[in-house]
Amino acid sequence: SPDSVFVSNGTGGQFDLEVRVDANTTNMRLFVVEFTIDTTKLDTVSVTEGTFWDTTGAITVFNAFIQDSVVRLEGLVLGAGEAADGPGLLATVRFVILDTGRVDFNIINSDLRDVSNIPFTHDTAGAVLFVNYPPLDFDLLEPPDGANVSLLAGDSLDLVWASTRSVYASDPVAYRLEYSTDPGFNPAVTTTVNLTDTTYTIPGDSLTETTYYWRVTAIGSVTGF
Incomplete structure (x- = not known):
């Protein structure tokens, strides 16, 4: 189920959202993650590569593509036999707040592959962001x-x-x-x-x-x- 993220910055404020894998992720060599955001409430400021493959000491390739409401992240560790195990940080995405309210962070595509370039089964969880959110409705x-x-x-x-x-x-x-x-x-x-x-x-x-x-x-x- 999606994580709940509570952000108390107002309009114009910035915050970071981390994209992570858990300890069930093993022997991973490549990842692709695509997610959507509400661009009336958030704008993407920057995307920074995470530290997931730091323990390998190998060369990595990381790309981030942003088009309209879709953010696509791609990561790959180079070298024969190079891979890493979770948990770990894949990327940090920084947003600026355009408007307040609830924002659904929906993962629309994900592809994780092992050291043999074979896709492995995994679950994904997006997030529900409460950005400077008022108290709940009442009667x-x-x-x-x-x-x-x-x-x-x-x-x-x-x-x-x-x-x-x-x-x-x-x-x-x-x-x-x-x-x-x-x-x-x-x-x-x-x-x-x-x-x-x-x-x-x-x-x-x-x-x-x-x-x-x-x-x-x-x-x-x-x-x-």
Whole structure:
């Protein structure tokens, strides 16, 4: 299954993605790997040969080809009988972030060959990149959309929403609540409250008899939104 990679750099930031083989790879002499990326979110800055064949001391050939959304990597160790065993690093690909969100790193072709130039069976795993990714979606619970709420003197109104979490480890999530008489949330008639809880109580005497709109934004400390 694809690995999950969490990137907290914003737009314009750069990060490295490593292409590796595991310990099940033995006696490998040649590899070809092709993968696709979402070019609306990432651009390839550079590709660097890995250290997989360093232990052989032999001459290696390494090529990287980039065309539109496809990146193709090719590697070969020269010399009779030269090969290497995993685990090891085949290449490091550096990306610059154009936009944030989820990016699927899909391997569309791979060819690994042993010292006798015979292809061997192998599994490939792409990656799911979460680039400056916001907290997960959540629902507003109470009151439901379009509800008619009757308040008596001294009553209050509870706004309740589901909790959420960040995709980044140990990243606390806070909430920004806004309620307003304007569906466009004009700041002049909008109340904004920053919270860590998922419930907020509005005193009834602060509300007028009209239609109110409310929304909640989850904010992670890593991404800032």
